[in-house]
Amino acid sequence: MIQISPHAEAALTCTLDERSLYLRRLVLGSVRSAGRGHVGPALSLIEMVRVLYDDVLRIDPKNPRDPDRDRAILSKGHGCLALYALLADRGFFPLSELDGFCGSDSILGGHPEYGMVPGVEASTGALGHGLSIGVGLALAGRMRERSYRTFVLLGDGEINEGSVWEAAMGAAKHGLDNLVAMIDYNKLQSYGPTDYVLPLEPLADKWRSFGFAVQELNGHDVGALRTVLKQVPAVPGKPTAIICHTVKGKGLPPAESNADWHHKNKLTDSELDAIRVAVGDF
Amino acid sequence: MRNTAMNMVHKLAARDERVLYIGSDPGAGTLRAMSKEFPKRHLIEGISEAHIIGMSAGLAMEGFVPYVNTIATFLTRRCYEQVAVDLCLHNLPVRLIANGGGLVYAPLGPTHQAIEDIAIMRALPNMTVICPCDADEAARMMEQTLDWKGPIYIRLGKGGDAVVSKAEHGFEIGKAILMRPQGDVLLVTTGIMLQRALAAADLLAAQGIRAGILHMHTVKPLDTAALLQAIRGTRLLVTLEEHVPSGGLGSAVAETLIDKLGSGLPAMLRLSLPDRFMHNYGSQDSLLKKHGLSAGAIATSIEHALAASRTSSPQLHST
Numbered sequence: 368m369i370q371i372s373p374h375a376e377a378a379l380t381c382t383l384d385e386r387s388l389y390l391r392r393l394v395l396g397s398v399r400s401a402g403r404g405h406v407g408p409a410l411s412l413i414e415m416v417r418v419l420y421d422d423v424l425r426i427d428p429k430n431p432r433d434p435d436r437d438r439a440i441l442s443k444g445h446g447c448l449a450l451y452a453l454l455a456d457r458g459f460f461p462l463s464e465l466d467g468f469c470g471s472d473s474i475l476g477g478h479p480e481y482g483m484v485p486g487v488e489a490s491t492g493a494l495g496h497g498l499s500i501g502v503g504l505a506l507a508g509r510m511r512e513r514s515y516r517t518f519v520l521l522g523d524g525e526i527n528e529g530s531v532w533e534a535a536m537g538a539a540k541h542g543l544d545n546l547v548a549m550i551d552y553n554k555l556q557s558y559g560p561t562d563y564v565l566p567l568e569p570l571a572d573k574w575r576s577f578g579f580a581v582q583e584l585n586g587h588d589v590g591a592l593r594t595v596l597k598q599v600p601a602v603p604g605k606p607t608a609i610i611c612h613t614v615k616g617k618g619l620p621p622a623e624s625n626a627d628w629h630h631k632n633k634l635t636d637s638e639l640d641a642i643r644v645a646v647g648d649f
Numbered sequence: 650m651r652n653t654a655m656n657m658v659h660k661l662a663a664r665d666e667r668v669l670y671i672g673s674d675p676g677a678g679t680l681r682a683m684s685k686e687f688p689k690r691h692l693i694e695g696i697s698e699a700h701i702i703g704m705s706a707g708l709a710m711e712g713f714v715p716y717v718n719t720i721a722t723f724l725t726r727r728c729y730e731q732v733a734v735d736l737c738l739h740n741l742p743v744r745l746i747a748n749g750g751g752l753v754y755a756p757l758g759p760t761h762q763a764i765e766d767i768a769i770m771r772a773l774p775n776m777t778v779i780c781p782c783d784a785d786e787a788a789r790m791m792e793q794t795l796d797w798k799g800p801i802y803i804r805l806g807k808g809g810d811a812v813v814s815k816a817e818h819g820f821e822i823g824k825a826i827l828m829r830p831q832g833d834v835l836l837v838t839t840g841i842m843l844q845r846a847l848a849a850a851d852l853l854a855a856q857g858i859r860a861g862i863l864h865m866h867t868v869k870p871l872d873t874a875a876l877l878q879a880i881r882g883t884r885l886l887v888t889l890e891e892h893v894p895s896g897g898l899g900s901a902v903a904e905t906l907i908d909k910l911g912s913g914l915p916a917m918l919r920l921s922l923p924d925r926f927m928h929n930y931g932s933q934d935s936l937l938k939k940h941g942l943s944a945g946a947i948a949t950s951i952e953h954a955l956a957a958s959r960t961s962s963p964q965l966h967s968t
Contacts, residue, residue, distance in 0.1 A: 481739055489710075490738050493730055499700045500735060503707015510689060511711065530731070533700035540694075 374612040375554070377585040383618050384589070390417060391618050392649035393452035395642050397468040397475075399634055399649075404468065404477070407628040408522065409448035411553040411586070411613040416441075418592040419518060420453040428458040431485045437515050438504050440489045442497020443522030443551060444478035445630075451475050451484070459486035495528025497521065498548060502538050505546040505606075516599065518547045524556030527565045532577065539578025544600035547607045548579070551586065553615035557629050574608035586611025619645045651748055651808045653784040657791035658716045658746075659683035662690055665795060667712060671705055673698055673719040698723050702731035702743070709741035714795065720754070721747035721763035721804060725770060736800040737773045743800050750780065750804030750840060751891035752922075752933040759926040763804070767839075768896025770802040771869045777822060778869040780804040780840035783812045786866065789820035797822055806841045807933065813844055814864075825865045825872035827879060832859025834951055835883040837876070839865045839898045842889040845937070848944030853951060860951070871901050873909060880906075880915055885955055887918045889947060891937065894921045918954045920947060
């Protein structure tokens with residue numbers, strides 16, 4: 368029997384503030400407009416992305432290619448609605464773009480594309496790529512003696528991929544303490560529970576044994592995320608892994624921990640009503 | 650050819666601080682001199698090709714020019730998605746130096762024989778595919794890779810291949826080299842099939858058949874203009890490749906001719922390996938010979954094709 372982390376229990380019960388609800392309205396507005404989207408994977412990710420873009424990343428939306436900017440890669444590219452909401456809100460592109468999600472002329476596809484979306488550092492969607500790219504960015508930063516940090520957001524299902532663990536070994540080999548892996552541990556992948564599909568536990572021990580300094584927290588706790596993310600590297604000379612215990616579909620009761628909301632097509636009237644009750648009118 | 654290409658990485662690194670060597674787990678001592686002179690730019694990253702490609706993409710995003718090196722099959726089959734997405738989709742200047750293209754590793758069996766690498770690399774948008782014929786050409790080719798935009802797949806032979814390229818021909822990526830002027834037949838080659846083509850042409854000459862040779866060291870982008878120029882006045886176009894029949898040089902040439910000429914296609918003979926894995930060992934040469942790609946077998950196939958073209962359909966195909 369897997370021991371449930373207290374952070375996982377806290378993730379289930381913690382309440383969301385107005386900014387988190389607002390960001391969910393942006394995400395769900397895109398889903399309503401497009402008639403499709405990965406709802407559950409975006410809603411579990413929102414606070415992780417929010418704290419990164421609001422409080423941690425040294426970035427300038429007016430100069431998105433600044434060589435000294437911090438780099439962030441959404442390796443679980445299917446969670447892009449959360450990223451798009453933050454990038455639009457922070458001014459990388461107009462909020463009105465969110466309504467065009469997945470449209471034929473939109474810059475916003477179902478997975479984020481480098482060169483299409485200002486602020487997106489790498490095209491992702493195929494899983495298991497982002498951490499290796501992040502290792503390259505972090506190594507380059509060190510070789511160039513630049514002070515930027517590289518943050519890579521990974522899904523829990525994503526880390527089924529062997530390439531993630533190749534990258535983890537590489538990051539540890541080079542002692543990349545300017546690299547942070549954030550794992551959105553919502554414990555539910557496309558088919559069902561991670562524990563059923565391919566068990567990950569003991570997850571913290573795995574990252575630790577691969578040479579990372581490991582932190583665990585409630586991934587919806589904005590304060591905890593700020594505290595931990597502002598103290599990276601957790602251990603000098605080591606890459607950091609932050610295991611963020613989250614809830615898939617967080618903030619929308621019908622979607623919470625419900626694999627049927629992994630990807631959602633057209634929202635029904637009753638589902639739209641449920642969304643309004645959960646996050647407010649949108 | 651391999652040592653020359655490796656040493657060129659060192660030479661380029663001395664000239665340009667963007668150049669990195671990234672090996673997975675190459676042979677002991679690979680680029681030892683570079684590892685001593687530029688230890689931070691000589692990276693050995695383990696048997697983790699998928700990761701190495703992604704990492705190289707990250708380094709290239711930051712302005713480095715990584716030369717990634719391992720055995721051809723591992724650079725193509727193992728990490729195809731990373732090559733497609735991380736390198737080609739982002740169009741990054743990463744160079745894949747593939748040891749043992751074709752049947753170089755014949756004794757090691759089908760896991761090590763890169764017989765479909767050209768096809769799968771050529772299929773990727775933004776990828777450039779180069780197959781030098783000998784060490785001298787490999788050196789000239791490497792000089793041109795430094796500032797080429799986008800990823801390059803470099804298919805190397807084993808080394809010790811007879812040097813047949815000439816300095817006066819120069820080397821330009823995407824520009825074919827006419828090694829022998831047009832004749833009755835035009836042989837289009839890539840990689841080390843050039844040596845076989847030259848020998849086959851000599852055999853044909855002894856039979857009174859004049860054979861031109863167009864060395865298509867760059868399979869993608871294919872030098873369409875040179876091809877269309879070279880086929881003028883020939884009775885038979887022959888492609889030679891150390892590769893399965895699908896998707897390689899012969900396919901590239903046929904596709905180009907169909908696109909450019911439509912109905913006026915020349916008679917064509919595609920000589921390649923068969924569409925199957927090799928279950929014989931031996932040597933590269935012995936396997937080429939077994940599959941009709943020795944100089945003598947090539948000449949014989951061409952003689953038969955020419956004879957057949959006089960009596961039957963002008964459109965010929967053989968593998």
